[in-house]
Amino acid sequence: xxxxxxxxxxxxxxxxxxxxxxxxxxxxxxxxxxxxxxxxxxxxxxxxxxxxxxxxxxxxxxxxxxxxxxxxxxxxxxxxxxxxxxxxxxxxxxxxxxxxxxxxxxxxxxxxxxxxxxxxxxxxxxxxxxxxxxx
Amino acid sequence: xxxxxxxxxxxxxxxxxxxxxxxxxxxxxxxxxxxxxxxxxxxxxxxxxxxxxxxxxxxxxxxxxxxxxxxxxxxxxxxxxxxxxxxxxxxxxxxxxxxxxxxxxxxxxxxxxxxxxxxxxxxxxxxxxxxxxxxxxxxxxxxxxxxx
Numbered sequence: 001x002x003x004x005x006x007x008x009x010x011x012x013x014x015x016x017x018x019x020x021x022x023x024x025x026x027x028x029x030x031x032x033x034x035x036x037x038x039x040x041x042x043x044x045x046x047x048x049x050x051x052x053x054x055x056x057x058x059x060x061x062x063x064x065x066x067x068x069x070x071x072x073x074x075x076x077x078x079x080x081x082x083x084x085x086x087x088x089x090x091x092x093x094x095x096x097x098x099x100x101x102x103x104x105x106x107x108x109x110x111x112x113x114x115x116x117x118x119x120x121x122x123x124x125x126x127x128x129x130x131x132x133x134x135x
Numbered sequence: 136x137x138x139x140x141x142x143x144x145x146x147x148x149x150x151x152x153x154x155x156x157x158x159x160x161x162x163x164x165x166x167x168x169x170x171x172x173x174x175x176x177x178x179x180x181x182x183x184x185x186x187x188x189x190x191x192x193x194x195x196x197x198x199x200x201x202x203x204x205x206x207x208x209x210x211x212x213x214x215x216x217x218x219x220x221x222x223x224x225x226x227x228x229x230x231x232x233x234x235x236x237x238x239x240x241x242x243x244x245x246x247x248x249x250x251x252x253x254x255x256x257x258x259x260x261x262x263x264x265x266x267x268x269x270x271x272x273x274x275x276x277x278x279x280x281x282x283x
Contacts, residue, residue, distance in 0.1 A: 014168065020166075020168070024167065026162075026166070027159075027162045027163045027165070027197075028163065028196060029197060029200075030200065054193060054196050054200075054221070057224060058191065059168075061192050061193055062168070071171060071173060071174075071192060071231065072183070072230075072231045074192045075228055076225070076226065076227050077225070077226045077228075078223070078224065078226070079223065079224055081223065127223075
């Protein structure tokens with residue numbers, strides 16, 4: 001794969017519903033009720049149930065591994081959780097959009113990918129970066 | 136009460152062994168909606184050079200988060216879990232986690248500070264096999280919002 005600084009990854013959009021959060025809670029073991037119980041979420045000052053930050057991080061990671069074609073190529077991955085992804089109790093849920101571009105070409109065939117992850121028009125992750133080894 | 140900067144560097148005893156199962160990896164991959172066959176099909180994984188199915192990059196949190204949040208139970212840390220939100224997360228993969236791995240988590244406090252009444256605790260969880268092969272380093276920054 002030939003890339004240079006500025007090379008863009010295909011944009012990905014993922015839909016997130018309450019059912020997805022329940023499934024993620026079970027798979028990850030993170031049963032914090034703010035991710036499935038509106039009563040608890042609003043009682044701690046959130047607008048509604050929010051997605052697990054780690055779920056959003058996993059979705060953004062999919063955009064990277066789909067691009068490289070090899071999940072084992074992802075060597076480093078970091079994010080800061082900026083704003084929550086608010087997931088309403090309806091069938092449409094929330095949308096998470098992941099854009100990425102190559103921010104740096106490193107040694108040994110590795111590149112740094114800088115990600116922009118938004119939901120409802122707001123950036124939900126910041127300093128979201130992955131270092132991948134390209135074939 | 137402000138976090139004691141003297142906590143930095145404190146290490147905790149290794150966790151019990153977590154044995155990574157194929158079904159757990161597949162369940163996690165399905166939960167994040169990722170159809171990649173390397174997470175489900177051992178033959179496909181072997182064809183790609185792995186001994187067994189591998190786990191998605193963020194699967195490490197399944198093993199590391201319990202170790203990271205366990206630090207909150209240290210009486211000298213004294214953070215109320217109900218006030219905690221996940222601030223930052225970083226993974227450094229030495230190799231993919233795979234089915235059959237028997238992982239041990241060792242946790243170290245990397246940073247502890249209190250900013251504007253919010254406690255910010257950074258823990259590093261080193262995941263290695265029972266035999267000591269490094270697999271993944273998972274660094275979590277947890278924020279306990281100040282009571283206002």
